[in-house]
Amino acid sequence: MKRPLLAVAAALLLIGGVAGSAAADAPAGQPVRPAAASVEVPSGVSAGVAVFDRQTGTFTEQLNSSTRFRSASIVKLLMALDYLWDRDPDYTVPAADRAWLEPMLRSSNDSAANNYWSDHGGTAIITRMVKNLELKDTAVPPAGKEGFWGYTALSARDTVTIYRYLLDSAPAPVRTFVMDNLRQSTRCASDKFDQHFGIAGAFSKPWAVKQGWSGTSFEKGTCGTASTATATGTSSPAPAAADVDVDLTRPALHSTGTVGAGDRSIVAVFTLHPVGTSYGKAYTDIGRLTRSLNVPGATRPAGWWYGTWSDHVNVRPNPNTGNPAITQLPAGVEVLVGCQARGEKVDVPPYSNDWWAYLPQYNGWISNIYINSPDNKMPDVKDC
Structure with a gap:
């Protein structure tokens, strides 16, 4: 011992x-072995899951796929697409804009999201993208919390719709810009949280991910070097859950993206954890859940x-x-x-x-x- x-x-x-x-x-x-095609949700965790196989055009997993969760940083996908929508003439992203867009997509930089939200209409961004992408469950933050982009409501099935647009319908320069940045997801996020949970931990590359986390019980991030950084934008004090139809109280950890050669599978995993759950415990639980999924084209790491x-x-x-x-x-x-x-x-x-x-x-x-x-x-x- x-x-x-x-x-x-x-x-x-x-x-x-x-x-x-x-x-x-x-x-x-x-050793780790491929899991059966069934979602294994750890005790105490609430989850919304969707896995879409682009090769067959079918879902291999669906669990509470239309349930709304607060998006945390997953909404940054919609901010990036709002910026890129109908750009003239060739969707070129100037260097000055790459300087904030790339850290927002790769390292989940909150300052970039804060600035874009405040400078481009806040909730109007969500309204525009709901219309453009024909999203079914996505909704603006609740009344009185319009400034908190992380409180945008989002579901697993709408997240699949976002990735299907990116991969199948978006102009090639848009697809390349967004997906290449998601493929370069950094282990250490801008706020020093280790963001390679869920998809990034359960499967070997190739994958592309956009992650999200929000919770007042999550300790300060220590990824990379010792840090006193605190999470911004998504971990603000939450209003009473009874005021809205989305839970703003329990700690949230979400993992979304694509897995396999040619981005074969789209995976969206949204999770809520008991109040007081530590980041490490939530990280472990979403990892166990994600490893249980049937994800066509995925390769699981040995160990x-x-x-x-x-x-x-x-x-x-x-x-x-x-x-x-x-x-x-x-x-x-x-x-x-x-x-x-x-x-x-x-x-x-x-x-x-x-x-x-x-x-x-x-x-x-x-x-x-x-x-x-x-x-x-x-x-x-x-x-x-």
Whole structure:
């Protein structure tokens, strides 16, 4: 054992599994395998899901697909399309506009969205795009909250409609600009939150993603380097949920985009979590849900899913502490372990461990002392 039993118990409750086991979508001691065609929603989570196979023109998954969720940063897709709509003469995006559009799409920059919202009519942006794209469920933020673009109502099926427009109907320059930026999604968002959850964690590339998150219980982002950044635009104090038909109270985490060669599948996953849920727990739960989906054309990364414990666990470029951290993990998040190797001994008194886990999705290492496993060496993970 590597840490106090109370800490172990707390970590197990967070992950919702048995120490040393893989995630819910893979039996203990087994590598990740393709999941069956059914949505597995973690306990306490409310979800809206749609998966559309562009090759067959059919949905392979639908769960509450017309239910409205507050969009958080997914609405930035509509802002980008509003900017690009009917541009003359060749849809060229000037360098000055690329400077804010690209960070908004790749890194979910809130300042860019704030400026576009205030300078281009606010809710009128949504009204225009609902008409242009013939969206069925999308609606402007509630009365009194018109300034909060993250409170725009959006559904999974409308999100599929947005991506189908981009891929099948939009002028080629528009499609190329938006989708190329989504393919370059940065792991660390502008507000230092790790945004490669859901689609980006469940499937190997090629994928293109636009993510969203909103919740006053989410701790400050620590992705990349230590930071005091706070989320803006989407995590403002929420009005009482009874005032609107969209839940503005529970923490939200959404993952949308395309998966597979030729953008074969469109995936939209919207989730709400119990009040007080941490970012790491929500990140883990949307990952488990997304891995359960039937997504034609998807390739799933090889490895073993394990829970972690502690705050701000450093991901290192090598199995030692000699170099600066690449990034820090969301607290208590589940990670994909590719293999393990011996390295520098790490002490968390009264425990020590010289085994390290390689995380292929980060191209980095964490000490096994922070892995939820009964032994210093994970019993089912291969050596590097």
